[in-house]
Amino acid sequence: MSTVLVAFTRPGAELAQELAQALGGEAFAPAKYCDAGLTPLTGSVGQWAERWFSQGTALVFVSACGIAVRAIAPLVRDKSSDPAVVVLDEKGRYVIPLLSGHLGGANRLAQRIAGLTGGQAVITTATDINHVPAVDVWAKDHNCAVENQGAIKHVSAAALQGQPVGVAVTEQILDPPFPITLWLRPRILVLGVGCKRGVRAEALSAAIEKFLAQCRVSPLALQAVATVDLKRNEPGLIACCQTLNVPLVTFTASELAQVKGEFSASKRVFEVTGVDNVCERAAVRASGGQLICGKTIFSGITLALAKGGMDHEPTYGRD
Numbered sequence: 001m002s003t004v005l006v007a008f009t010r011p012g013a014e015l016a017q018e019l020a021q022a023l024g025g026e027a028f029a030p031a032k033y034c035d036a037g038l039t040p041l042t043g044s045v046g047q048w049a050e051r052w053f054s055q056g057t058a059l060v061f062v063s064a065c066g067i068a069v070r071a072i073a074p075l076v077r078d079k080s081s082d083p084a085v086v087v088l089d090e091k092g093r094y095v096i097p098l099l100s101g102h103l104g105g106a107n108r109l110a111q112r113i114a115g116l117t118g119g120q121a122v123i124t125t126a127t128d129i130n131h132v133p134a135v136d137v138w139a140k141d142h143n144c145a146v147e148n149q150g151a152i153k154h155v156s157a158a159a160l161q162g163q164p165v166g167v168a169v170t171e172q173i174l175d176p177p178f179p180i181t182l183w184l185r186p187r188i189l190v191l192g193v194g195c196k197r198g199v200r201a202e203a204l205s206a207a208i209e210k211f212l213a214q215c216r217v218s219p220l221a222l223q224a225v226a227t228v229d230l231k232r233n234e235p236g237l238i239a240c241c242q243t244l245n246v247p248l249v250t251f252t253a254s255e256l257a258q259v260k261g262e263f264s265a266s267k268r269v270f271e272v273t274g275v276d277n278v279c280e281r282a283a284v285r286a287s288g289g290q291l292i293c294g295k296t297i298f299s300g301i302t303l304a305l306a307k308g309g310m311d312h313e314p315t316y317g318r319d
Contacts, residue, residue, distance in 0.1 A: 226249040283304045290306060
């Protein structure tokens with residue numbers, strides 16, 4: 001998590017600089033307080049906050065709470081996307097996570113900062129103060145996407161009362177097993193793609209949606225889209241990855257040819273790419289796992305799906 005800090009007094013600026021060095025972040029302050037290592041604050045604090053908030057960067061205010069609250073108030077949208085926001089006084093005595101304590105990691109950031117300043121992290125989330133595991137923190141730690149954010153409060157409330165909770169951790173589309181089911185989608189799937197040059201993003205998106213529905217899996221369980229390196233600059237493919245919010249992983253024909261297993265082969269694909277199959281081989285290569293849905297043909301598009309483990313990161317090829 002990248003972090004930026006801002007302060008408005010000389011003691012605050014000195015503390016922000018020390019914390020930036022420890023956290024690997026960047027510290028801002030008014031120009032009159034900027035010694036070596038500090039970046040001059042240009043524009044208003046609201047403009048500064050808007051710049052970094054939109055990038056998903058953790059914001060740390062070394063200031064009064066009111067300054068931080070007024071700066072971020074117009075920017076707050078949703079707990080699933082809002083970044084961590086932390087505020088602390090210029091002496092580092094009290095460190096308060098203001099926003100996105102769980103999913104954004106503000107609680108942990110506050111605790112880390114308190115450890116550096118010798119201060120106290122002021123945590124107010126009910127699950128933390130009652131020492132009850134927070135399901136959204138568990139999801140983040142285990143690389144799971146939360147499909148229905150609204151169910152988190154029901155699960156947390158039940159946990160706080162010592163009642164059974166309904167959580168399903170699966171990539172599969174199933175009937176809800178509990179009256180209120182919180183769906184956590186482990187990011188363990190890789191979508192392999194082969195396509196003609198110039199394929200439109202709309203056509204590719206429609207094919208992917210239909211294919212995943214046929215495979216009975218959630219698109220939130222995707223960790224990457226994989227293909228041959230000839231397609232790394234394909235605009236439609238890049239646009240689809242942005243929509244799915246996953247990286248595009250590419251491999252050379254030689255790397256794909258070395259993937260072990262039985263795959264459908266196409267002479268035409270070999271003539272164009274240098275390997276007999278792209279979608280299946282790319283999916284297996286990137287996932288480090290096994291094929292669960294084989295090559296499926298759409299108009300100018302081929303798709304396949306492979307499943308890796310929950311702790312597996314996608315394997316990246318060379319350009």
